[in-house]
Amino acid sequence: MANVANIKEKLLETIRNNIPLALVLSGEWGVGKTRLWEEFYEDNKNNFINQKKKNFENIEEDFIAKRYAYISLFGLDSLDSLKLAIAMEVQTSAIDNSALNVDVSKYAKKFLGFIGGGSTSGSNGDMRFGMNISNKLVTNIIMSHLKNTLVCLDDIERKSDSLPMSEVMGLVNYLKNERKCQVVVILHDEESEDRNYFDKHKEKVFDEVLILNESLNIIQKLIDDEQLFPIYKKFYQELQVKNIRFYKRVQKMFLIITTRPEHNLSFATKEKVLESLLIIMLAHDMPYFLDKNGYTSFDIFVKIFDENNIIHSDEFAVAEMSHEDLSDSIDQLSLNQARKSQSIKETLKPFYNNFIISERERIITSLLRDLEFNSELTAKVAKKDDIENNNSKINTLHKQLMDDYPDFRINPKFPEELYYMACSRFEVEDLNNLSFYCDVLKASNKSDLSDRLESHIKLFIQGKISASKSQLSIDDWYSFGKEPYDRFYDFTAEAINNHRTNNVSFDTIAEIFLRHYERGGWNDDDKTTLLSIDKSILEKVIWLNIDNNHRYRKPFIKSIISHPLLAERKDEIRQLVVEILQESIEESSSHLVAPIKIWLNDTDNLRNL
Incomplete structure (x- = not known):
């Protein structure tokens, strides 16, 4: 070469x-x-x-x-x-x-x-x-x-x-x-x-x-940034984009975004901005690099890769995998966009896996298309990135501590680092693990840190339960069971019992049905609540907004009738649902009449679901 x-x-x-x-x-x-x-x-x-x-x-x-x-x-x-x-x-x-x-x-x-x-x-x-x-x-x-x-x-x-x-x-x-x-x-x-x-x-x-x-060494001289150059190098080598003017434009745009003193972007955020900027600028300046099968305008590129595009939804993925007829909810344009998206993602894969346009990328597209710098969005993204970067550091510390502890490679700062790490992972750690951290601190002659950590954990548990709108179960907190050394099981169970009330909100009932529909799960503690529902509540539940897509209405209704906690009221619930659907035929516009009539007829009024 x-x-x-x-x-x-x-x-x-x-x-x-x-x-x-x-x-x-x-x-x-x-x-x-x-x-x-x-x-x-x-x-x-x-x-x-x-x-x-x-x-x-x-x-x-x-x-x-x-x-x-x-x-x-x-x-x-x-x-x-x-x-x-x-x-x-x-x-x-x-x-x-x-x-x-x-x-x-x-x-x-x-x-x-x-x-x-x-x-x-x-x-x-x-x-x-x-x-x-x-x-x-x-x-x-x-x-x-x-x-x-x-x-x-x-x-x-x-x-x-x-x-x-x-x-x-x-x-x-x-x-x-x-x-x-x-x-x-x-x-x-x-x-x-x-x-x-x-x-x-x-x-x-x-x-x-x-x-x-x-021309990589020419680009290296232009960039003059040893820390960020590896990203440019990977992009150059994987996508074979050698145009010097392109990299000049990228560098100019990168400095516009990252050098504003009011934002003070971290290095990790700058790395993410640069990766996205290289891809978006390539789509803007040289789209033929991305789409080998034809020309894709920049506006189309932005629409296709916007995170809100239906082609990136779970619903679309499930429908594609099951080879269902998508014509009810997804038009041919979306299908074509999905194919083009996949083709471009394959091109980008060696450099960036599964590219998508979210908030960070919108800063760039706005600057390119509208010549407007969205300072407010940039500050928001920077703050979000700082949180992600901090979580990444916590996860790295967690791995290091968990690797060192069984190997007896404990440094003098181990108790303080363990306490800091544990306090940062309440949202993601199992209560058994948090209890274990308390025990380790106590065994390390750090009873003060152990007691302080236990107190913080109990406040966290109480706050989460008090803020919950659903009928909680102890299984929600101990999905893998209780370990013998655990110190929070009884406290959590008591907090849940104190939180329960007979005046359960509609949101709570809806959450119970949605949980069963989406994950197939249920809690026996919800039985009393479900057995008390009447036709008016059931009607609201049936017409809940499910993923903004009516194609899933039938399986949702089926999951309501077949809910295990309603087994003793199953036929009664079925009849109530039939009545609700028949009433909707009389009241609704013509486009709903035929589908409901056909479904009731085919299932013998929902007996053969």
């Missing part, structure tokens, strides 16, 4: 030999060809380009000083305009009394005398005619003196169509063979008529073709 260092070494080796030649520096769009050449020139011009103006014709050195001309062909529309551009560049490097300048001055004076004795008062037509001849005259004079010159022709693909590739290559051949120049042509490696012509005739004109296909 030809990287920057290898190309520069080859260029220096070739050019310093002072042998007339023509070579091509090629590579994909934006890979850094021009930047490489500019760096190479700046690094080496003292060796082969004399910064002081000298008489090039009389210099005799092992490393001959050269004139230098860098020409962009952007917009040039004729061979004459290209020659003139080269001539003007070369003339600026000549000293005042050089043979070149002497000739230019002599012929210029003769020319001015020819068109009016040096007067500038001629007609516009005369002046245009004169300027045209003047340009050609100066060009021819300079071209006749042109030798030992290093010429770089860039932006070939941006020239006018009226300047054929054949004429450009003809001029290169002339400069090399007739004027003994060294010519470097920077050429974009992409299918085109000019490229096809070049490929067919390059052997006749060019001595060598150098292909730059590795």
Whole structure:
């Protein structure tokens, strides 16, 4: 793979030999060809380009000083305009009394005398005619003196169509063979008529073709951030995005988002922002990298990957896995979006698994689409990330402590670290484990920390139970049973009993039915509550909003009728449900009549569910 260092070494080796030649520096769009050449020139011009103006014709050195001309062909529309551009560049490097300048001055004076004795008062037509001849005259004079010159022709693909590739290559051949120049042509490696012509005739004109296909070290210099560069490197290597301009834009956008002093983003947050930014900027600037099967506009990309899109819902995933007919709730557009999403995710997978647009990513999309920086959302995301980062640190500490304890690798700060870790994990730890931590602290002669931790845990238990709107069971807290050493079981059971009341809210009843529907679970403690429900409560339960999708109404109703705690009232509950559904037929709009009638008829009024 030809990287920057290898190309520069080859260029220096070739050019310093002072042998007339023509070579091509090629590579994909934006890979850094021009930047490489500019760096190479700046690094080496003292060796082969004399910064002081000298008489090039009389210099005799092992490393001959050269004139230098860098020409962009952007917009040039004729061979004459290209020659003139080269001539003007070369003339600026000549000293005042050089043979070149002497000739230019002599012929210029003769020319001015020819068109009016040096007067500038001629007609516009005369002046245009004169300027045209003047340009050609100066060009021819300079071209006749042109030798030992290093010429770089860039932006070939941006020239006018009226300047054929054949004429450009003809001029290169002339400069090399007739004027003994060294010519470097920077050429974009992409299918085109000019490229096809070049490929067919390059052997006749060019001595060598150098292909730059590795630009990572250029990007590293641009980024100049050792901590974050590994993310850029992974993106570059996994997705093969080599465009220098792309990384410049990413870096600029990244600094806009992360350098605001009021946000003070953590390094972990900056990493997440950069990962998302690289993906979103790629979708915005170069969508063809992501979608190999066609073009995906940026707006479509944002819609597809928005976390609120139905294609990312559990409902959609379940329906796809079961090969159900999705036409009731999901249109063909969503199906197409899901397929496109999967295709793009496969492309991104080596760099980022399961990309989605959530709050953090919306900061970026808003900045790109609307040119608005959402400072409020950024602060919110930063705070959320800080919590996640802190949880990550706690989890790391937890793993370390749990690995060290059985191995007797306990450091002097172990009790304090264990206490801090335990206080941070009330929401996720089993009460048996929390009880165990109390015992460990006590065994470590830290009874004060043990008692303090136990007190905090009891306050946490009491607070959670008091805030609950559902009928709690001790099994909710001890799903894996009670360990012999546990010290919170009796306290929790008593707190639950004290919390129970006969005035159970509708939300509590709904929660009982939803729990059974979603997870198939139930608590015997809820039996009294369920046996007391009447038709009015049952009607509210039946029409609960379930995942915003009516396709799940039938299995939900079935789970109500078959609830284990209603076994002794099953037929009564079934009949109440039938009545509710029949009443809804009479009261509802026409689109619900047929489905309900058909379902009741097919199931013999819900007897055969």
